[in-house]
Amino acid sequence: MTTPSSATAPTLFYGVPSGCSFGSIVALEWLGQPYRLSRIEMPEMVTSDAYRRINPVAETPSLLTADGQIISESAAILNHIGARGIAKGIGFAQGTAQFDRLNQMLGFLNTTFFNAFVPLWHILEHGSDANEAAVLREYGRAKVIRAHALLEAMLGDQPWLLGEHKTLADAYFAGIARWTRYHDVIDRRDYPNLQRLYDKLEADPAVVFAHAIEKQKPAVTAGGFLGEVDMGEALEWLPLAA
Structure with a gap:
């Protein structure tokens, strides 16, 4: 022991x-x-x-x-x-511009990207009647689409979420982005920048x-x-x- x-x-x-x-x-x-x-x-x-x-x-x-x-x-x-x-x-030292940018990205991933999936998880984890499930699914779908569109624009042609080097934000993204496999509401290939990042992360040891x-x-x-x-x-x- x-x-x-x-x-x-x-x-x-x-x-x-x-x-x-x-x-x-x-x-x-x-x-x-x-x-x-x-x-x-x-x-x-x-x-x-x-x-x-x-x-x-x-x-x-x-x-x-x-x-x-x-x-x-x-x-x-x-x-x-x-x-x-x-x-x-x-990560970065508190008080630096890089630290602020990292926290801003982590905040977005938590409050917008993560949160977009919450209505969809509710359907799977708690059960819903047909009408409630339909409403929650459409609401969740709209939130997931918006979150992906926003993050797609933020990433642009950068290799990683904060630029040239991978950070904690990319690690957090890797865990949340895969949730699309449970909730068939979008095709990540419609967001080529995010798909590129996701594929690169999936190959990371x-x-x-x-x-x-x-x-x-x-x-x-x-x-x-x-x-x-x-x-x-x-x-x-x-x-x-x-």
């Missing part, structure tokens, strides 16, 4: 299937520093009393940091990772790794991944945060 002293590496609690925590896994791989993962099945485990000890909101991702603090919300976790990855260019982790297949890490830990075992480390 892993001893409490082994909790000196961050542990990311990631949601499956297809949680937005995918982006945090990608970011940790890009960072290349030691970390662990803890798999949280949705909706069963994420709504359990045990997981609510980690995140009372019952959402993923959550990050147990090396010093025993818990961070929730993707943007906060990504910025935490980014602060450790400034030298690699995936960190994204390939994150897919393999979610599917519980052999995964090749860039060097930081120390393995998976059961949620029950990770809970034993929580008193260390006190």
Whole structure:
């Protein structure tokens, strides 16, 4: 059994299937520093009393940091990772123009791009009668189309969302953009800039790794991944945060 002293590496609690925590896994791989993962099945485990000890909101991702603090919300976790990855260019120092641009893009991805899919997820996760489902689907479709059109224009002919180098924003995009496979409301090929970015990310070793982790297949890490830990075992480390 892993001893409490082994909790000196961050542990990311990631949601499956297809949680937005995918982006945090990608970011940790890009960072290349030691970390662990803890798999949280949705909706069963994420709504359990045990997981609510980690995140009372019952959402993923959550990050147990090396010093025993818990961070929730993707943007906060990504910025935490980014602060450790400034030298690699995936994040930037607070107070710089690049930091502001990154936060602006993360804000858009969270409040507009992510949010566009919410009505469609509601249909799948909670069920709806035919009339309600039709209304929610059309509402969601309009939101997804708008979000893709806006991001398509923002990206333009740049190689990555913020320009010449990949950042945390691209990692977050990778986890959300794949949701079109569940909700057949658009064809990403109608947005060639986004399709180009998506294809490039899908070929990235960190994204390939994150897919393999979610599917519980052999995964090749860039060097930081120390393995998976059961949620029950990770809970034993929580008193260390006190």
